[in-house]
Amino acid sequence: xxxxxxxxxxxxxxxxxxxxxxxxxxxxxxxxxxxxxxxxxxxxxxxxxxxxxxx
Numbered sequence: 001x002x003x004x005x006x007x008x009x010x011x012x013x014x015x016x017x018x019x020x021x022x023x024x025x026x027x028x029x030x031x032x033x034x035x036x037x038x039x040x041x042x043x044x045x046x047x048x049x050x051x052x053x054x055x
Contacts, residue, residue: 010043
């Protein structure tokens, strides 16, 4: 799969998930006092190992 195809798939799925979950999830401001707020699923940029043969 090409990088551009993968990017389009991620973009489409991210939008679909966000629309589906809208109204179901709490924001940080909505979390009751004394309760935990956890965030997961963050996408971090990655880099190529091609130029890092020592890894």
